[in-house]
Amino acid sequence: MGLYVSQRDQVTPTKYQRIWDVVAEIPRGRVATYGQIARLAGLGQRARLVGYALHHSPIEIELAWHRVINAHGKISFPQSSERYQRQQVKLEAEGIVFKNGRVDLDTYRWRPTTEEFPDEYFAQERGLQ
DNA sequence: CATATGACCTATG
DNA sequence: TCATAGGCCATAT
Incomplete structure (x- = not known):
C-alpha cells in the first residue's frame, strides 16, 4: 500500500492510511x-474514526x-437509503447471505x-475466534 | 471556546 | 432478541 493523496479535499490524510490499508486486506x-478495523489499525476502541475515514476515503x-x-x-x-442498497448488492455479489437484514x-x-497483524490484536480478541 | 454530529461499541435489563 | 444509556472522539459550525 503506497501513499494516498486525496483529490477530494486536497490533503494527505496520513492518519487514515492505516485504516485504509487494513480495509484493503x-x-x-x-x-x-x-x-475490528480500529483495533487492527492500532486505534484501540475508536470505531467511529473508521466510519469517518471510510466516508472521507x-x-x-x-x-x-x-x-x-x-x-x-x-x-x-438507513435501510431505505440508496447507499444501503448499494452496499448490500456488493456484498451479495460476493456470496454473502443476508438473513433478516443481517x-x-x-x-x-x-x-x-x-x-498479517501484531499479536496485540489477538490478545484483545478472545472470544472473537 | 461550546455544541452538535456521526458509515460505532459495549454493557445491561 | 431488542432497546437504551453511556462512552467514544475527530470534525463541523
Whole structure:
C-alpha cells in the first residue's frame, strides 16, 4: 500500500492510511466490523474514526468499503437509503447471505492471521475466534 | 471556546 | 432478541 493523496479535499490524510490499508486486506466474500478495523489499525476502541475515514476515503483507491459493517452484523445506513442498497448488492455479489437484514458474523467475519497483524490484536480478541 | 454530529461499541435489563 | 444509556472522539459550525 503506497501513499494516498486525496483529490477530494486536497490533503494527505496520513492518519487514515492505516485504516485504509487494513480495509484493503479484507478478502472478497468476508466482512469486518468498524471496531475490528480500529483495533487492527492500532486505534484501540475508536470505531467511529473508521466510519469517518471510510466516508472521507479518496476516490482513486478502489477501497472495499462495503466489506465493513457494524457489530450487529448490519449495514450502517438507513435501510431505505440508496447507499444501503448499494452496499448490500456488493456484498451479495460476493456470496454473502443476508438473513433478516443481517449478516452472520460467525460465518462471514474476516479472521486475519498472526503473520498479517501484531499479536496485540489477538490478545484483545478472545472470544472473537 | 461550546455544541452538535456521526458509515460505532459495549454493557445491561 | 431488542432497546437504551453511556462512552467514544475527530470534525463541523
